[in-house]
Amino acid sequence: MTKVLIATDKPFAPVAVNGIREIVEAQGYELVLLEKYTSQDELIAAVADVDAMIIRSDKATKEVIEAAKNLKVIVRAGAGYDNIDLAACTAHNVVAMNTPGQNSxxxxxxxxxxxxxxxxxxxxxxxxxxxxxxxxxxxxxxxxxxxxxxxxxxxxxxxxxxxxxxxxxxxxxxxxxxxxxxxxxxxxxxxxxxxxxxxxxxxxxxxxxxxxxxxxxxxxxxxxxxxxxxxxxxxxxxxxxxxxxxxxxxxxxxxxxxxxxxxxxxTPKKMGAQTEEANVNAGLAAAHQIVNFIEKGDEKFRVNK
Ligand code: 3PG
CATH class of the missing domain: 3.40.50.720 (NAD(P)-binding Rossmann-like Domain)
Known part of the structure; x- marks a missing residue:
C-alpha cells in the first residue's frame, strides 16, 4: 500500500491534517504522522518505508533522503525549499516539489x-x-x-x-x-x-x-x-x-x-505561515500534488532537475 508521511516538527492545524488524510485515504493510500519530533533520528526512522512525504521547514538532508528507500516524491508544504537537499533527491530519483503561493x-x-x-x-x-x-x-x-x-x-x-x-x-x-x-x-x-x-x-x-x-x-x-x-x-x-x-x-x-x-x-518561533488557512491551503495542495504525481506522473511544481 502506498504510504504517505506527514513529517512536521511544527504541526499543521488539525483541520489541515484531517483534510490531507481524506485526500490520501480516498486513493487507498495510508497516512502516517510524525509531529513535534525531537531528533533527526526520529525523522530518519519514520521515512524508512514511505513512498511520499509532506514536510514544512523540516530538514530533508542527504541522510533522510538516503534512508527513504521507497521515496518517490517529497513536497514542501510552503514556498522555500532551502531545507531540502535537492541534489540528493535527484540522485535518488525523488521528485521534490513546493506549493508556491499557498501560505503567502x-x-x-x-x-x-x-x-x-x-x-x-x-x-x-x-x-x-x-x-x-x-x-x-x-x-x-x-x-x-x-x-x-x-x-x-x-x-x-x-x-x-x-x-x-x-x-x-x-x-x-x-x-x-x-x-x-x-x-x-x-x-x-x-x-x-x-x-x-x-x-x-x-x-x-x-x-x-x-x-x-x-x-x-x-x-x-x-x-x-x-x-x-x-x-x-x-x-x-x-x-x-x-x-x-x-x-x-x-x-x-x-x-x-x-x-x-x-x-x-x-517571534518566539517562526510563525508567518502558521494559520489554519495557510495550513489547509499548503497541506491540501501538497496532498493533491502527491496524488497527481503518483497517479498521473504530474510533475508541476517540481523544483529539482
Ligand atoms: C515558507 O517557506 O513557506 C515559509 O517560510 C513557511 O515555513 P513553515 O512551513 O516552516 O512555517
Missing part, C-alpha cells in the same frame, strides 16, 4: 502585525508612529511580496518593489513602483520587507553596506530567512544608528540583538 497571505499579514507592533512601541502606551504615508520597499515581488504590497496600499503606504526576475510592467501591474536596484530601494524606503529565498547568491546579502543608507527611523522586516542577513553587519549598524529597527519572524543565530531594547523584536 498568512506571511504577509504577520509582516504587518510586526510592523504595527514595533511602530506602537510594543503596545506600551507611549506615543508611536503610523504606517500611512511611509515608503515601503519590497525586496522580491513574488507571492508573499505582492500580498505585502496589497496590504501596504490599504495602510496608505507608498509601495516600491525590486525584483530582478520581473519586468517593470509586471511589477506595475501588481501594484508597486518598480525600482532597478536593491541599493536604490534601500536608500529611499524607511520600511524594507524581505521576501528573497535563501540561496548561495542571497545568503548574507542583506549587509551593512546595503542597510547603512536607509532613511531615518529605518525598519527592516524579515519574514524570509535568517540566512539572508549578515547578522554581524546588521548588529554593527544598530550599534551606530540608534534609529535603526529590526523585526523578524526568524530568530537570529547571533545573540547580539537583544540589547537593542525597543528596536528589535523576534
Amino acid at each position: 497571505n498568512a506571511v504577509a499579514e504577520l509582516a504587518f502585525g510586526m510592523m504595527v507592533y514595533m511602530a506602537r512601541n510594543f503596545y506600551n502606551g507611549k506615543s508611536g508612529s503610523e504606517l500611512k504615508g511611509k515608503k515601503i520597499g519590497i525586496h522580491a515581488y513574488g507571492n508573499v511580496g505582492q500580498n505585502v504590497g496589497r496590504i501596504a496600499r490599504g495602510f496608505g503606504m507608498e509601495v516600491y518593489a525590486f525584483d530582478p526576475f520581473m519586468t517593470d510592467e509586471q511589477i506595475k501591474n501588481a501594484g508597486a513602483t518598480p525600482l532597478h536596484s536593491a541599493e536604490e530601494m534601500y536608500k529611499m524606503c524607511q520600511y524594507i520587507s524581505l521576501h528573497i529565498p535563501a540561496t548561495e547568491q542571497t545568503k548574507k546579502s542583506i549587509n551593512y553596506d546595503l542597510l547603512k543608507d536607509m532613511p531615518k527611523g529605518a525598519v527592516l522586516v524579515n519574514t524570509a530567512r535568517k540566512e539572508v542577513i549578515d547578522e554581524e553587519g546588521l548588529a554593527k549598524l544598530m550599534e551606530e544608528r540608534a534609529d535603526f529597527h529590526y523585526i523578524t519572524d526568524i530568530a537570529p543565530d547571533c545573540d547580539c540583538f537583544s540589547k537593542f531594547e525597543g528596536r528589535f523584536f523576534a
Whole structure:
C-alpha cells in the first residue's frame, strides 16, 4: 500500500491534517504522522518505508533522503525549499516539489502585525508612529511580496518593489513602483520587507553596506530567512544608528540583538505561515500534488532537475 508521511516538527492545524488524510485515504493510500519530533533520528526512522512525504521547514538532508528507500516524491508544504537537499533527491530519483503561493497571505499579514507592533512601541502606551504615508520597499515581488504590497496600499503606504526576475510592467501591474536596484530601494524606503529565498547568491546579502543608507527611523522586516542577513553587519549598524529597527519572524543565530531594547523584536518561533488557512491551503495542495504525481506522473511544481 502506498504510504504517505506527514513529517512536521511544527504541526499543521488539525483541520489541515484531517483534510490531507481524506485526500490520501480516498486513493487507498495510508497516512502516517510524525509531529513535534525531537531528533533527526526520529525523522530518519519514520521515512524508512514511505513512498511520499509532506514536510514544512523540516530538514530533508542527504541522510533522510538516503534512508527513504521507497521515496518517490517529497513536497514542501510552503514556498522555500532551502531545507531540502535537492541534489540528493535527484540522485535518488525523488521528485521534490513546493506549493508556491499557498501560505503567502498568512506571511504577509504577520509582516504587518510586526510592523504595527514595533511602530506602537510594543503596545506600551507611549506615543508611536503610523504606517500611512511611509515608503515601503519590497525586496522580491513574488507571492508573499505582492500580498505585502496589497496590504501596504490599504495602510496608505507608498509601495516600491525590486525584483530582478520581473519586468517593470509586471511589477506595475501588481501594484508597486518598480525600482532597478536593491541599493536604490534601500536608500529611499524607511520600511524594507524581505521576501528573497535563501540561496548561495542571497545568503548574507542583506549587509551593512546595503542597510547603512536607509532613511531615518529605518525598519527592516524579515519574514524570509535568517540566512539572508549578515547578522554581524546588521548588529554593527544598530550599534551606530540608534534609529535603526529590526523585526523578524526568524530568530537570529547571533545573540547580539537583544540589547537593542525597543528596536528589535523576534517571534518566539517562526510563525508567518502558521494559520489554519495557510495550513489547509499548503497541506491540501501538497496532498493533491502527491496524488497527481503518483497517479498521473504530474510533475508541476517540481523544483529539482
Ligand atoms: C515558507 O517557506 O513557506 C515559509 O517560510 C513557511 O515555513 P513553515 O512551513 O516552516 O512555517
